Amino acid sequence: xxxxxxxxxITKEFPGIIANDNITxxxxxxxxxxxxxxxxxxxxxxxxxxxxxxxxxxxxxKKEGKEVKINDPNAANALGIGMVHQHFKLVHNxxxxxNIILGVETTHNGLLRxxxxxxxxxxxxxxxxxxxxxDALIQDITVGMQQRVEILKMLYRDNEILIFDEPTAVLxxxxxxxxxxxxxxxxxxxxxxxxxxxxxxxxKEVADRCTxxxxxxxxxxxDVADTSIEQMSEMMVxxxxxxxxxxADVEPGEPVLxxxxxxxxxxxxxxxxxxxxxxxxKGEIVCIAGIDGNxxxxxxxxxxxxxxxxxxxxxxxxKDITHLSIRKRNxxxxxxxxxxxxxxxxxxxxSLEENLVLKCYYTPxxxxxxFLKFQxxxxxxxxxxxxxxxxxxxxxxxxxxxxxxxNQQKAIVAREIDLGPEILIAVQPTRGLDVGAIEYIHKQLxxxxxxxxxxxxxxxxxxxxMDISDRILVIYEGEIVGELDPKTATLQELGLYMAGGKxxxxxxxx
Amino acid sequence: xxxxxxLLNIRGFNNATSSIVAIFAGLLFGFIILLISNPSxxxxxxxxxxxxxxSTGGKGMGQVMYFATPLILTGLSVGFAFKTGLFxxxxxxxxxxxxxxxxxxxxxxxxxxxxxxxxxxLLAATIVGGLWALIPGLLKAYLNVHEVISTxxxxxxxxxxxxxxxxxxxxxxxxxxxxxxxxxxxxxxxGLDKIFYNPIGSSGAVDLSxxxxxxxxxxxxxxxxxxxxxxxxxxxxLKACGFNQNASKYxxxxxxxxxVLSMVIAxxxxxxxxxxxxxxxxxxRHIKAVDVLAAEGFNGIPVALLGLSNPIGxxxxxxxxxxxxxxxxxxxxxxxxxxxxxVIIACVIYFSAFALLFRNILPRLLKWRMDAAEIKNERGxx
Numbered sequence: 001x002x003x004x005x006x007x008x009x010i011t012k013e014f015p016g017i018i019a020n021d022n023i024t025x026x027x028x029x030x031x032x033x034x035x036x037x038x039x040x041x042x043x044x045x046x047x048x049x050x051x052x053x054x055x056x057x058x059x060x061x062k063k064e065g066k067e068v069k070i071n072d073p074n075a076a077n078a079l080g081i082g083m084v085h086q087h088f089k090l091v092h093n094x095x096x097x098x099n100i101i102l103g104v105e106t107t108h109n110g111l112l113r114x115x116x117x118x119x120x121x122x123x124x125x126x127x128x129x130x131x132x133x134x135d136a137l138i139q140d141i142t143v144g145m146q147q148r149v150e151i152l153k154m155l156y157r158d159n160e161i162l163i164f165d166e167p168t169a170v171l172x173x174x175x176x177x178x179x180x181x182x183x184x185x186x187x188x189x190x191x192x193x194x195x196x197x198x199x200x201x202x203x204k205e206v207a208d209r210c211t212x213x214x215x216x217x218x219x220x221x222x223d224v225a226d227t228s229i230e231q232m233s234e235m236m237v238x239x240x241x242x243x244x245x246x247x248a249d250v251e252p253g254e255p256v257l258x259x260x261x262x263x264x265x266x267x268x269x270x271x272x273x274x275x276x277x278x279x280x281x282k283g284e285i286v287c288i289a290g291i292d293g294n295x296x297x298x299x300x301x302x303x304x305x306x307x308x309x310x311x312x313x314x315x316x317x318x319k320d321i322t323h324l325s326i327r328k329r330n331x332x333x334x335x336x337x338x339x340x341x342x343x344x345x346x347x348x349x350x351s352l353e354e355n356l357v358l359k360c361y362y363t364p365x366x367x368x369x370x371f372l373k374f375q376x377x378x379x380x381x382x383x384x385x386x387x388x389x390x391x392x393x394x395x396x397x398x399x400x401x402x403x404x405x406x407n408q409q410k411a412i413v414a415r416e417i418d419l420g421p422e423i424l425i426a427v428q429p430t431r432g433l434d435v436g437a438i439e440y441i442h443k444q445l446x447x448x449x450x451x452x453x454x455x456x457x458x459x460x461x462x463x464x465x466m467d468i469s470d471r472i473l474v475i476y477e478g479e480i481v482g483e484l485d486p487k488t489a490t491l492q493e494l495g496l497y498m499a500g501g502k503x504x505x506x507x508x509x510x
Numbered sequence: 511x512x513x514x515x516x517l518l519n520i521r522g523f524n525n526a527t528s529s530i531v532a533i534f535a536g537l538l539f540g541f542i543i544l545l546i547s548n549p550s551x552x553x554x555x556x557x558x559x560x561x562x563x564x565s566t567g568g569k570g571m572g573q574v575m576y577f578a579t580p581l582i583l584t585g586l587s588v589g590f591a592f593k594t595g596l597f598x599x600x601x602x603x604x605x606x607x608x609x610x611x612x613x614x615x616x617x618x619x620x621x622x623x624x625x626x627x628x629x630x631x632l633l634a635a636t637i638v639g640g641l642w643a644l645i646p647g648l649l650k651a652y653l654n655v656h657e658v659i660s661t662x663x664x665x666x667x668x669x670x671x672x673x674x675x676x677x678x679x680x681x682x683x684x685x686x687x688x689x690x691x692x693x694x695x696x697x698x699x700x701g702l703d704k705i706f707y708n709p710i711g712s713s714g715a716v717d718l719s720x721x722x723x724x725x726x727x728x729x730x731x732x733x734x735x736x737x738x739x740x741x742x743x744x745x746x747x748l749k750a751c752g753f754n755q756n757a758s759k760y761x762x763x764x765x766x767x768x769x770v771l772s773m774v775i776a777x778x779x780x781x782x783x784x785x786x787x788x789x790x791x792x793x794x795r796h797i798k799a800v801d802v803l804a805a806e807g808f809n810g811i812p813v814a815l816l817g818l819s820n821p822i823g824x825x826x827x828x829x830x831x832x833x834x835x836x837x838x839x840x841x842x843x844x845x846x847x848x849x850x851x852x853v854i855i856a857c858v859i860y861f862s863a864f865a866l867l868f869r870n871i872l873p874r875l876l877k878w879r880m881d882a883a884e885i886k887n888e889r890g891x892x
Contacts, residue, residue: 306759327762336760344760349753354746358761367743 002064004029004192005050005081005161010059012045017393019045020056023218025211027161032183032193034203034224036236037213038434039406040391043196046213047163050194051083052076082154083163088146090138096149097121097134100156117156124155128185144175151182162186163194168202180206198236198434200229212236237436248450252470253282254317256454257303257423262312264298264478271310272298274478280423285445285455287469287486289462291498295478296458297339300427303456304336305329306344316422330359333422337412337429339458345412346400353381353396356415388414389440406437413444424448427458442468462491476500525818529862532816533830536862540854547854551844558844559854562837570836572706572719576790578832579721580605582728583783584810585828586735589819591657591776593739595752596650596769600661601780602807603668604642608635608781609788609797609804610672616691616789617680627694632727632785639781640774642668647773651766657773665803673799687796688788696791697722720794724786729825731782736821748772780807812859831859 005027012020019042027033037043048054050061052070060067063079070076076083090099097114100121106113121134130148138146147167154162164183168176183206187193195207203210203224210227212219212235219235234240257280264273273295280286290296301307303314305326314322316332324332338344346355357366357377366373366380381396390410392398400408409429416424426445430438445468448455459465465472465486472484474497481503484494496502540559544552558565563574584601591598612635615627622630646660682689700723707716739745751758751768759765783806787795813831817823838855842848 304760325762325764326759330762338760343754343756345757347750347754347757350750358750358757361746362743370742370744372741372743372746 002029003027003062004064006062006065007046007050008060008062010046010049010056010061012042012049012054012056015393018216020049021216021218022059023213023216025218025221027192027194028209029192030187030190031208032187032195032206034207034210035194035196035213036198036200036203036210036232038198038215038236038436040215040404041213041236042216043213044165047083047165047194047196050076051081051163077157077159080158080160081163082157082159082161084147084150084154084165084167086165086167088150090146090149092139093137095135095137096132096141096152099138099149100134100153104157121152121156124152128155128182128189130182142175144171144178147171147175147179148182151186160190161192161194163196165196166198167195168197168199176202200232200435203232204229214238233435236434247446247468250283250449250452252284253452255279255281256317257456258313258315258318259303260313260315262299262302262314263310264295264302264307265310272478273302276312276475276478276480278473278480280454280456282454283449283452284470285449285457285468286471286473287457287459287465288473288475289459289465289494289498290475292460294475296427296475298478299475300336300339300425300458303425304334330419333420335416335419335421335424337416337424337426339427339431341405341408341412346408348399348401350400351396352385352390352392352398352400352403352411353377355400355411356381356384356396359415359419384411384414384418387418390414406433409433409437409441413441417444417448421453423454423456425456425458428460429457430459430461430464438464462494465494466491474498476503525820525823529816529818529823529827532862536858536860539861540858543850543854543857547850548844548846551846555841555844555846558840559834559837559858561840562833565837565840567708568706569708569717569719572702572721574829574833574836575702575706575725576719576721576787576794577836578829579724579728580783580787580806581809581813581828581832582732582825583786584780584806585813585817585824586732586810586821587776587780587783588810589814589817589821589824590735590739590779591772592814592819593752594748594768594772595755596772596776597658598643598661598773598776598780599658599811600643600646600664600668600777600807601783601810602803602805603661603665604639604777604780605784605807605810606672606797606804607642607668607784608639609784610675611635611638611781612695612785613676613680613688613691613788613797616695617689620692620694622694624694627692628697628789631691631695631789632697632782635785636778636782639784640778642781643773643777644770647770647777650773651769665807669801669803672797673801676797676799681799682796685796687798690792690796691789693791695789696794697724697727697786697789699723700726718793720790722790724790727786728783728828731779732821732825735779739821780810783810809859812862816862830862834858 003026007023007025010020010023011018023042023046025046035043035046045054049056050070052072052075061070062068068079070079091102097118101117106116118134125132130152132145132148132152138149167179171179180202183193183195197203207224209221210224210232211221212232214236260277262273262276263271265271276299278286288296288299298307302309305324309322313320316334319332321329321332342348347358357380360366361372366377378396384390385396388410391407392403400411413429429441433441445455445457457469469486472486472489472494473480474482474484474494476498477500481500482497483504484497541552541556544555548555563570584605587601587604588598612631615631615634619627619630642664646657646664649655649660650657676688680689702721702723702725703718706719706721710717739749747758747763748768748771750761750763751765755765758768787806788797809831813824813828816827816830835855838851841851
């Protein structure tokens with residue numbers, strides 16, 4: 001069997017954790033090979049080893065049967081290995097063309113020869129159906145376009161082995177479809193693709209074979225055609241996953257969060273939220289659905305006090321909190337799982353325990369006369385770690401930065417839910433998480449609902465919107481354009497509202 | 511081997527080791543410069559630098575502590591700001607403004623009863639230093655003006671203003687220095703005069719060091735800063751703002767207030783340093799009122815870097831830098847040009863300040879080597 005790349009018995013250790021334990025992965029020429037695993041399973045570490053970012057403690061890498069040593073990304077490049085990182089490595093105020101040739105500029109007597117490069121880029125983009133404007137600035141093009149630039153970068157360097165690190169995490173559904181097609185075309189042209197993901201549908205759609213990792217160990221490599229989604233998810237998580245969300249019947253009670261005529265921005269900037277009114281009652285999950293960038297973030301910032309409002313009123317349990325500080329809003333029972341866990345959710349250089357008390361360190365339980373009670377903080381943190389199954393290298397003392405994304409998110413969810421909120425505002429709580437963690441977070445949201453708490457969910461994932469919520473409010477260009485019942489509404493109908501193609505005449509808030 | 515590995519996992523040990531390695535590297539570099547500038551006397555000169563304050567016995571050590579005192583404070587000023595996410599380049603300006611306030615009160619406010627006179631002067635130095643940093647703090651918090659720019663500008667404003675004020679109020683034009691402060695405003699010796707002196711002849715007369723209880727105050731302040739940063743909710747808030755302003759705001763911390771307070775505290779520390787240095791009697795330092803930024807302020811930066819911004823580490827790094835600087839002064843007994851001495855000492859100090867770099871590289875290098883050795887052993891056993 002001729003493999004283009006073989007990674008044999010790779011072991012890579014980090015302090016307190018074995019990220020890769022004796023893992024073997026073999027890539028055939030012209031195949032799309034998926035690498036599946038939960039967050040922290042060791043996928044990214046394995047790919048970083050292949051790309052020369054890490055040196056393995058044990059194991060060998062072979063290219064076309066010959067053993068090679070990959071000391072840095074340049075060496076990887078020389079072997080024809082290219083990688084699209086999850087967070088793109090592009091210079092934002094450079095043009096597409098400048099980005100593509102960066103590092104391998106064609107020069108003549110020290111002067112740039114852009115014309116040669118342009119010819120090659122244009123012919124490559126034609127050949128693989130990657131339509132991009134070579135003269136557009138990166139900052140002006142969409143995320144999907146930026147990803148195509150990254151792909152062109154690899155093609156321009158004549159890479160034969162293409163690594164995609166969770167490429168769909170940042171894309172819209174339409175862009176995902178396009179990417180899938182591009183990947184198939186690339187494979188048909190003889191490129192070999194390694195595709196890191198934890199989304200099973202995508203694997204089923206494009207991949208030929210799939211290697212599954214769990215907690216740093218190899219579970220196995222399977223042919224995708226012969227394996228069901230359920231089987232793959234079981235391999236990944238180590239137990240059966242229940243895809244159907246079970247919702248108990250809960251009768252909604254008193255209104256908890258009332259928003260009246262909320263407008264954000266205006267005087268000098270564009271209005272990002274326009275006259276929005278809605279109510280979230282006890283024991284219900286209200287979801288705000290919409291395409292990214294339609295005012296969801298601003299709406300949440302306004303509710304939580306991170307951004308000032310132009311006009312309107314916000315009430316919790318009948319009390320006006322419109323002009324209260326963030327801390328007072330928290331004290332009134334508002335919890336917030338933020339959209340960006342690195343920007344808002346965590347102090348990454350603080351330890352896990354310090355992060356777990358980020359919203360309650362000043363309460364008498366954790367401080368006396370201004371001195372922190374470290375013993376109590378540690379006990380509380382260990383209690384949350386056990387209760388919410390937060391995994392990390394060194395327990396409560398782990399620096400948050402070194403934790404995997406899924407566990408960082410679990411820490412935030414634990415902190416916010418354990419505050420015992422009246423209203424939980426969860427913004428894309430499952431973004432970038434694997435099925436195990438998604439299932440877990442959905443269960444937590446539903447148990448809040450069953451305890452009679454109010455939940456406001458802001459999500460871009462339509463499946464999540466349909467499965468979890470009791471009512472769906474669709475936001476389009478800062479306005480609530482419709483209210484749907486997930487039991488009766490169809491995805492098509494929801495999509496129509498989200499795209500602005502349909503709107504209810506809502507005279508008044510419900 | 512196991513012991514060494516355990517040691518490597520202790521943060522404090524790592525930090526101290528990396529600082530010491532950095533100091534050795536700095537000294538080696540200084541030696542090379544000595545060799546280049548004056549090869550025949552390089553070895554002798556190096557020994558003089560190494561002997562530092564010890565060259566002149568008890569008094570010398572006392573002088574090391576005297577000059578370390580303001581460095582501890584300016585080091586704390588820079589280090590504290592750094593821990594809370596701010597770069598305080600303005601310690602010079604805060605230092606000299608604090609110094610002027612202390613000297614002014616020390617000379618003019620003789621109506622204050624004796625035991626309180628120096629205390630009031632120190633308090634004034636602290637407050638004025640804090641106020642001098644309030645301006646960049648407010649600019650940063652409310653107008654998003656970067657504190658590096660504003661503190662540098664405040665350095666010059668502070669220097670010229672202090673020169674003007676000294677010359678128009680407390681200037682002794684015969685000596686071209688600020689006047690001596692009143693006896694009651696001089697910091698008490700606190701028993702240090704019993705230790706740090708050189709006897710003159712056999713008559714029992716002594717050559718006293720200038721060191722005084724200001725050194726104790728610096729130590730106490732360092733310990734207080736350590737406690738504030740590591741044990742209190744206040745320190746927790748300030749550090750959180752330093753690490754991630756957005757998350758602090760999200761958690762309900764008033765991040766603008768934290769920025770202003772961090773800056774004010776940093777300035778107060780530097781101002782106190784100014785007071786401690788200049789309230790030292792006739793034999794101590796006086797404000798020269800020349801157009802040069804106070805070196806104590808800038809040396810706070812390498813002190814903080816070498817101490818890795820840890821208040822306790824800063825005590826030791828300030829003593830080290832004071833020790834080496836004095837050693838440099840004694841180099842004049844050999845044929846070294848004063849300018850070259852400054853270059854050598856600056857090289858030692860700034861090279862040492864690369865400690866941060868070593869801190870990151872050293873443990874990794876050691877661990878990597880040991881792991882490699884272990885793997886080899888395992889392979890051998892198989």
